[in-house]
Amino acid sequence: MVLTIKNLTKEYMRGNTAFYAVDNVNLSIDRSEFVSIIGRSGSGKSTLLNMIAGLIKPTSGSISVDGQDILALNDKCISLYRNSKIGYVPQGNTALGDLTVLDNVRLPFYLHKHMGDPTSKALSLLEQLGISHLAKMFPKHLSGGELRRVFIARALINDPVMLIADEPTSDLDAETTIEIMELFSQIAKKGTSILLVTHELDTIKYGDSVYVMEKGKLTRGDSVLLTSDF
Amino acid sequence: MILKPLTTFRLSMNNLRQKPFRTACLFAVVAILTSVFFGGSILTASLENGLYSLQSRLGADIMVVPEGNDTNVEDILIKAEPSNFYFSANIADEIKKIEGVDKVTAQFFMTPLSSACCSIVIPIIAFDPETDFLIQPWITKVYNDPIKDGEMITGSSVLPLEDNTLMFFNKSYPIIANLKRTGTGLDGSVYVTKDTMKQLIIDAKEVGADISTDENVEESVSAIFIKIDPAYDSRLIAREIKQKVPNVDTIVSQHIVSNISNSLKVLESYIHLITAVVWILGALVILIVFSVTLNERKKEFAIFRILGATRKKLVAIVLTESFLVSIVGEIIGIILASLVVFPFSDLISSKLQLPYLQPQNSSILAIIALSLILSILVGILASIYGALKISKAETYLTMREGE
Numbered sequence: 001m002v003l004t005i006k007n008l009t010k011e012y013m014r015g016n017t018a019f020y021a022v023d024n025v026n027l028s029i030d031r032s033e034f035v036s037i038i039g040r041s042g043s044g045k046s047t048l049l050n051m052i053a054g055l056i057k058p059t060s061g062s063i064s065v066d067g068q069d070i071l072a073l074n075d076k077c078i079s080l081y082r083n084s085k086i087g088y089v090p091q092g093n094t095a096l097g098d099l100t101v102l103d104n105v106r107l108p109f110y111l112h113k114h115m116g117d118p119t120s121k122a123l124s125l126l127e128q129l130g131i132s133h134l135a136k137m138f139p140k141h142l143s144g145g146e147l148r149r150v151f152i153a154r155a156l157i158n159d160p161v162m163l164i165a166d167e168p169t170s171d172l173d174a175e176t177t178i179e180i181m182e183l184f185s186q187i188a189k190k191g192t193s194i195l196l197v198t199h200e201l202d203t204i205k206y207g208d209s210v211y212v213m214e215k216g217k218l219t220r221g222d223s224v225l226l227t228s229d230f
Numbered sequence: 231m232i233l234k235p236l237t238t239f240r241l242s243m244n245n246l247r248q249k250p251f252r253t254a255c256l257f258a259v260v261a262i263l264t265s266v267f268f269g270g271s272i273l274t275a276s277l278e279n280g281l282y283s284l285q286s287r288l289g290a291d292i293m294v295v296p297e298g299n300d301t302n303v304e305d306i307l308i309k310a311e312p313s314n315f316y317f318s319a320n321i322a323d324e325i326k327k328i329e330g331v332d333k334v335t336a337q338f339f340m341t342p343l344s345s346a347c348c349s350i351v352i353p354i355i356a357f358d359p360e361t362d363f364l365i366q367p368w369i370t371k372v373y374n375d376p377i378k379d380g381e382m383i384t385g386s387s388v389l390p391l392e393d394n395t396l397m398f399f400n401k402s403y404p405i406i407a408n409l410k411r412t413g414t415g416l417d418g419s420v421y422v423t424k425d426t427m428k429q430l431i432i433d434a435k436e437v438g439a440d441i442s443t444d445e446n447v448e449e450s451v452s453a454i455f456i457k458i459d460p461a462y463d464s465r466l467i468a469r470e471i472k473q474k475v476p477n478v479d480t481i482v483s484q485h486i487v488s489n490i491s492n493s494l495k496v497l498e499s500y501i502h503l504i505t506a507v508v509w510i511l512g513a514l515v516i517l518i519v520f521s522v523t524l525n526e527r528k529k530e531f532a533i534f535r536i537l538g539a540t541r542k543k544l545v546a547i548v549l550t551e552s553f554l555v556s557i558v559g560e561i562i563g564i565i566l567a568s569l570v571v572f573p574f575s576d577l578i579s580s581k582l583q584l585p586y587l588q589p590q591n592s593s594i595l596a597i598i599a600l601s602l603i604l605s606i607l608v609g610i611l612a613s614i615y616g617a618l619k620i621s622k623a624e625t626y627l628t629m630r631e632g633e
Binding site: 053075081084088094095098106108109119120123154 | 232236237530533540541624625
């Protein structure tokens with residue numbers, strides 16, 4: 001298994017009342033598997049994703065990625081994990097405006113020690129994603145769809161075992177959404193596991209399996225989807 | 231395609247380059263801080279150096295001048311102003327008899343009053359090489375033979391003609407030595423023997439040139455300089471001279487030095503105060519600019535964290551930026567201050583009316599190094615808080631704030 005989550009819980013306090021953003025979640029993702037999690041805003045899916053990315057500490061439970069318990073890692077190790085084991089495509093525009101497209105993609109390579117030629121690899125990724133002609137441009141000159149491709153390339157630069165994406169198509173038009181989702185499918189077919197959270201029903205058909213997140217609880221979603229309105 | 235690695239240094243450089251206005255403002259603040267510190271330090275070092283030079287150059291413990299001219303002595307020593315006070319040369323013999331007086335030598339001052347007659351209008355000081363203990367020690371540092379009649383020795387700021395002579399009253403005088411700079415009025419004087427002075431006065435009369443004296447060099451002197459036995463107190467001997475020799479004023483060298491030293495202390499305290507105020511304000515400006523800037527860059531640092539940057543890496547990026555700002559600002563500041571303190575040192579000296587002697591290159595380099603250390607320290611201290619704050623920020627929450 002690439003990802004194994006057991007009894008994961010995140011509890012927050014709202015005033016004096018405790019509420020569970022993530023409530024006793026269990027999830028496993030295999031190599032090359034493409035998993036979609038769908039849910040309304042505030043259902044806890046982004047919290048779950050951020051816990052998997054090591055950005056939020058859970059209240060209880062365990063997360064194991066590629067056999068490694070990520071909750072036991074210190075800052076240096078969790079940073080290395082985020083840099084090498086996973087590729088994270090966060091919500092919204094997360095480009096570094098001072099760097100060119102090519103440097104945005106190359107950047108994760110230089111944050112820790114890696115072997116190889118990051119420039120060739122970044123150019124190759126940009127080529128595969130159909131935006132190599134934008135390599136020398138700055139992010140402000142790119143459209144939403146082009147930027148999303150840049151973030152995917154950036155997430156793949158260190159050959160992660162799993163790509164996690166938070167609402168990757170939320171601000172894209174229908175045509176670009178299809179292009180991006182097909183890209184994710186291709187990436188999964190090449191061996192990288194994909195975990196994607198979304199609130200758009202149109203996108204879930206690209207995944208191998210679908211889960212629904214509601215009030216912090218994660219359930220297998222194939223049947224629920226038929227009756228839910230997202 | 232070969233591209234440079236995205237090292238911490240390059241990322242910091244890139245950030246500075248991409249925000250030219252903010253970077254220029256930071257450079258300007260550090261440059262102002264450094265130029266004030268460097269300029270102020272060079273100024274105070276030059277004044278202290280000048281005072282030390284004057285102290286060691288004075289050589290005499292007591293100076294005796296005609297009554298009412300004690301204040302003029304400081305003008306001669308510091309500003310090289312023309313003087314025309316004289317008294318009988320026999321006074322030197324009377325002073326020699328006083329107990330505790332070790333050495334006595336006299337000098338005769340004369341200044342041409344018109345530039346038409348001479349290549350330069352500066353005070354000419356006649357001394358007696360046989361009794362002199364003031365100028366001779368400085369001459370031996372640059373010239374081994376004794377000065378002869380018809381020869382001249384110049385202070386450091388006196389510029390000779392091309393053939394290394396000076397023209398006075400249609401006669402040319404060879405310059406045998408140029409004394410080391412002292413930062414005092416002594417730099418702007420010419421030194422000759424009594425016989426040369428006699429000849430100069432005769433020549434001046436022959437050509438009808440105005441000079442500051444019509445006294446006889448053999449019978450009159452302008453000032454008598456006394457070296458006392460170390461076992462005696464110079465102030466007590468000065469008092470005894472005043473009692474025993476009529477119509478004279480005595481000046482104790484220590485008194486001149488302490489007077490100048492007092493003026494210097496006041497000036498230095500102002501310089502230190504201004505420097506301290508500018509540095510505190512500058513440090514606050516840098517602190518505010520860095521804090522505001524880092525606050526604006528919270529999302530940028532959150533992205534770095536998402537991509538796998540450690541907290542140390544974020545701190546390193548911020549501190550490298552601050553370091554680069556400090557270095558560049560420091561260089562600009564030193565260049566700006568140097569453009570003022572070095573080319574205009576003579577003007578500063580004349581405006582301050584205090585002995586002013588630029589420190590040696592090694593001291594200047596030490597001041598540059600100290601300015602650099604201080605500017606880097608201020609830059610780092612001003613940015614470290616923001617850097618640590620940004621590194622400890624919760625990435626997830628920061629990203630949400632940015633949405």
